[in-house]
Amino acid sequence: MKRRKFITVAATGLAAGSLAAPAVAQAPGAVRWRLTTSWPKSLDTMYGSNEAFAKRVSDLTDGKFEIRIFAAGEIVPGLQVLDAVQNGTVEAGNTLTSFFIGKRPAYSFDAGLAFGMNSRQQNAWMYAAGGLEMVREVFKKDNLLLFPAGNVGVQMGGFYRKEIKTVEDLKGLKFRIGGIGGTILQKLGVIPQQIAPGDIYPALERGTIDAAEFVGPHDDEKLGLHKIAKFYYTPGWWEGSAQDSTLVNLTAWETLPPQFKSAFEVAALEQNLMMIARYDALNPIALKRLIAQGVQVKQFPRAVMDACYKATQETYDELSAQDEDFRRIYTAWRQFLAESNQWFRVAEFVLDSYRFAAKPL
Amino acid sequence: MKRRKFITVAATGLAAGSLAAPAVAQAPGAVRWRLTTSWPKSLDTMYGSNEAFAKRVSDLTDGKFEIRIFAAGEIVPGLQVLDAVQNGTVEAGNTLTSFFIGKRPAYSFDAGLAFGMNSRQQNAWMYAAGGLEMVREVFKKDNLLLFPAGNVGVQMGGFYRKEIKTVEDLKGLKFRIGGIGGTILQKLGVIPQQIAPGDIYPALERGTIDAAEFVGPHDDEKLGLHKIAKFYYTPGWWEGSAQDSTLVNLTAWETLPPQFKSAFEVAALEQNLMMIARYDALNPIALKRLIAQGVQVKQFPRAVMDACYKATQETYDELSAQDEDFRRIYTAWRQFLAESNQWFRVAEFVLDSYRFAAKPL
Numbered sequence A, B: 001m002k003r004r005k006f007i008t009v010a011a012t013g014l015a016a017g018s019l020a021a022p023a024v025a026q027a028p029g030a031v032r033w034r035l036t037t038s039w040p041k042s043l044d045t046m047y048g049s050n051e052a053f054a055k056r057v058s059d060l061t062d063g064k065f066e067i068r069i070f071a072a073g074e075i076v077p078g079l080q081v082l083d084a085v086q087n088g089t090v091e092a093g094n095t096l097t098s099f100f101i102g103k104r105p106a107y108s109f110d111a112g113l114a115f116g117m118n119s120r121q122q123n124a125w126m127y128a129a130g131g132l133e134m135v136r137e138v139f140k141k142d143n144l145l146l147f148p149a150g151n152v153g154v155q156m157g158g159f160y161r162k163e164i165k166t167v168e169d170l171k172g173l174k175f176r177i178g179g180i181g182g183t184i185l186q187k188l189g190v191i192p193q194q195i196a197p198g199d200i201y202p203a204l205e206r207g208t209i210d211a212a213e214f215v216g217p218h219d220d221e222k223l224g225l226h227k228i229a230k231f232y233y234t235p236g237w238w239e240g241s242a243q244d245s246t247l248v249n250l251t252a253w254e255t256l257p258p259q260f261k262s263a264f265e266v267a268a269l270e271q272n273l274m275m276i277a278r279y280d281a282l283n284p285i286a287l288k289r290l291i292a293q294g295v296q297v298k299q300f301p302r303a304v305m306d307a308c309y310k311a312t313q314e315t316y317d318e319l320s321a322q323d324e325d326f327r328r329i330y331t332a333w334r335q336f337l338a339e340s341n342q343w344f345r346v347a348e349f350v351l352d353s354y355r356f357a358a359k360p361l
Helices: A002-006 A021-026 A044-060 A078-087 A105-111 A119-128 A131-140 A179-186 A197-206 A217-223 A258-292 A302-322 A324-346 A348-357 B002-006 B021-026 B044-060 B078-087 B105-111 B119-128 B131-140 B179-186 B197-206 B217-223 B258-292 B302-322 B324-346 B348-357
Strands: A031-037 A065-070 A092-095 A144-151 A158-160 A174-176 A191-193 A231-234 A243-249 A296-299 B031-037 B065-070 B092-095 B144-151 B158-160 B174-176 B191-193 B231-234 B243-249 B296-299
Touching: A031 A044, A031 A078, A044 A065, A044 A092, A044 A144, A044 A217, A044 A243, A044 A258, A044 B258, A065 A258, A078 A092, A078 A144, A078 A243, A105 A131, A105 A179, A105 A243, A105 A324, A119 A131, A119 A144, A119 A243, A119 A324, A119 B119, A119 B258, A131 A144, A131 A324, A144 A258, A174 A197, A179 A191, A179 A302, A197 A217, A217 A258, A243 A258, A258 B044, A258 B119, A258 B258, A258 B324, A302 A324, A324 A348, A324 B258, A324 B348, A348 B324, A348 B348, B031 B044, B031 B078, B044 B065, B044 B092, B044 B144, B044 B217, B044 B243, B044 B258, B065 B258, B078 B092, B078 B144, B078 B243, B105 B131, B105 B179, B105 B243, B105 B324, B119 B131, B119 B144, B119 B243, B119 B324, B131 B144, B131 B324, B144 B258, B174 B197, B179 B191, B179 B302, B197 B217, B217 B258, B243 B258, B302 B324, B324 B348
Parallel strands: A031 A065, A031 A092, A174 A191, A231 A296, B031 B065, B031 B092, B174 B191, B231 B296
Antiparallel strands: A092 A243, A144 A243, A158 A231, B092 B243, B144 B243, B158 B231
């Protein structure tokens, strides 16, 4: 019954042909899907990567597999993407699955964990060390198939009206932040707020909140927060990298011919690479503009970082005690991370350290 | 004339059908290509990524576009890949284009430059900041189209029989290294040697050379160099990241239908992401094994790094003076790198620094 809902078989020129039965049997009919996202169209990088994804799938299938992309709110609100895909309202959705860790804590291994893997480590774990399989098992419980489909890298720590000089300064801070970061910061007295992107500016202006984190310079600049809060903190330690994902309703997925599955998979993978490439090209330019407008880039003090790191470990221990999926994946994840860090310290980090400290070539 | 050589149109079931002329006109015939590589099959990551690439192209085209992969020496030697593609001996080749900078210095911007971009910066520059277009203009002069198709990340600095304690220790050092690193090190008295992978071990064992760099722990371990030289130096500063590329004969490319072009392009992009993911998963394990066998990981002393950095800048100035293509691209490349470094220092590097120094989660 679901199948009929998901597939639109258009009569192609080929299928309309009156002979060549074996060829017709092999030729896939046209498929039209809807993919809803958690992003407004103004997020050109996150929303835009979905348009590029749909174009690639279409090109790879000679236009036979068409995926229409919808912004947050067009079909369902941005924070209902997972439910909409699970329920079959749409066949696919693109989101940051950390929005949904209230449903299943183990979802956090998909988007990324606080003090967790950087984007390269995340890809290595997901694609080449069994991470994707482990994460997919969790999503499968909700009839979902998951594809990594983008990455932001390390985000900024947000805009603050006042400086954060000590751990005490976090107490009572009304801070716009979602996901696991909010859960962790509560331990240090922060009052986390979930606020939709369009509502952040007025909330910060009116003083309903004291600070807000969003993404990085390229996206943050568009919100205009730098006009009302001058301190721009780094790093956004709540995600070593923020991985964007595309979710597919498993029942819908199983109706696809192998060629279409391959096209979908590789097009998602392409955006996993391309989204961070675009961010890495756009963020430096936006950061320069923000600094030119008087933004002061500040680093969280060491004592604040240490307190956050400790609170993070406590949170992971608690989640491991509460949730079997979290515990199982966390054990594998932390072992991979520890070994990976050892290697990154030896080569990448040593050269990056030298390069970043040196006078430009 | 060339076209006939490149394409094998097999009679598909569809084409053999007696009706439906418009459908037949749209249905692409089977295409068979040969792709030769610079890699022995023992390089499972570099050679293997080409097998995965061919499988993806086949899956995306329902088996109609078949690409056969050849190891170094099967059709042409590893260092003749570029010529073989240019001459039309094969339609495509996979290599590190830094092997061919003697032909055109500007090729170096493809594989990566000494003290240059890390793999994320390289992707950002290539895909999202005009780098790929600039690099392709150079390869087009040789009737070649280029696709980034893999990355190794920062390599190791190689195995040395004796420690490198001062800049003086580089004088007269017979060092197996190719590409721009060899050119730069000559300024400091190093005698660079180009030696095929299979010949490195006996050369180091007999003392024909004093040191040898190859790739990173995963590939280096297989050569067994750690059995005869205990000092394993970091970083391999001669490439901020080593990008592997697939070259296509432009005349052959133009015969492909759009769907096959799209499949080829996205499959190369997939391997660009997957190769480094595999290396990042495999290198930590190999490094641990090497250390367990007594290998001593050493960092090049600061004075040595500074001398190499200075020699690098001199080399770039000389190449800019000699070669117009190099000068033009270098100007754009260094500006992008300087701005990118500013941004990476602010977010990624700050969090990586904290994470790598902290006690594991």
